[in-house]
Amino acid sequence: QVQLQESGPGxxxxxxxxxxxxxxxxxxxxxxxxxxxxxxxxxxxxxEWIGRIYTSGSTNYNPSLKSRVTISVDTSKNxxxxxxxxVTAADTAVYxxxxxxAGIASHWGQGTLVTVSS
Amino acid sequence: xxxxxQSPATLSVSPGERATLSCRASQSVSSNLAWYQQKPGQxxxxxxxxxxxxxxxxxARFSGSGSGTEFxxxxxxxxxxDFAVYYCQQYNNWPPPWTFGQGTKVEIK
Numbered sequence: 001q002v003q004l005q006e007s008g009p010g011x012x013x014x015x016x017x018x019x020x021x022x023x024x025x026x027x028x029x030x031x032x033x034x035x036x037x038x039x040x041x042x043x044x045x046x047x048e049w050i051g052r053i054y055t056s057g058s059t060n061y062n063p064s065l066k067s068r069v070t071i072s073v074d075t076s077k078n079x080x081x082x083x084x085x086x087v088t089a090a091d092t093a094v095y096x097x098x099x100x101x102a103g104i105a106s107h108w109g110q111g112t113l114v115t116v117s118s
Numbered sequence: 119x120x121x122x123x124q125s126p127a128t129l130s131v132s133p134g135e136r137a138t139l140s141c142r143a144s145q146s147v148s149s150n151l152a153w154y155q156q157k158p159g160q161x162x163x164x165x166x167x168x169x170x171x172x173x174x175x176x177x178a179r180f181s182g183s184g185s186g187t188e189f190x191x192x193x194x195x196x197x198x199x200d201f202a203v204y205y206c207q208q209y210n211n212w213p214p215p216w217t218f219g220q221g222t223k224v225e226i227k
Contacts, residue, residue: 103209
């Protein structure tokens with residue numbers, strides 16, 4: 001059973017870059033036709049899809065965040081990562097990583113809270 | 119971007135009763151619609167994909183229907199563990215973004 005786990009700083013200063021890593025266990029990140037996604041959720045609010053990556057390196061990003069987002073993959077470590085630049089308080093949220101098959105997020109990490117504050 | 123609208127925002131239901139949740143898309147998404155359940159402090163869990171196919175391990179009391187722009191999630195007899203927030207998500211448009219509804223909270227009446 002595949003499992004995902006987010007990791008990274010819980011506090012980021014405004015204007016800096018948020019960096020998170022998702023470690024995949026229970027299976028190879030390179031196997032199957034899966035994309036690997038990031039989704040976020042501000043406190044008390046709904047879900048926002050950030051973007052995704054295939055193990056070939058092909059990416060799709062939410063146009064609302066595209067200018068600030070970079071998603072990368074390290075198949076040797078079975079990990080993929082999120083970088084979000086120039087953060088503001090509006091980027092404070094729980095960030096989830098998920099496995100995406102044709103747009104369906106079947107497996108999710110537990111989520112990690114990132115607070116943007118000085 | 120396809121906008122997903124869920125109704126109602128909150129649904130008050132007694133245990134054992136049926137709950138019917140609605141999701142509307144701003145344009146057709148065919149059957150490329152998923153439903154997720156989220157409990158407090160937990161990640162969302164996939165319930166339904168393809169508008170009507172239950173995910174692995176999901177009880178038969180959960181059913182999905184619809185296509186195009188109108189979708190329904192039905193919980194036939196609410197159990198205590200079903201009180202949660204439910205989100206719909208479309209994955210039809212190419213390229214992404216995939217978009218979610220704002221959620222329906224199912225609470226105990």
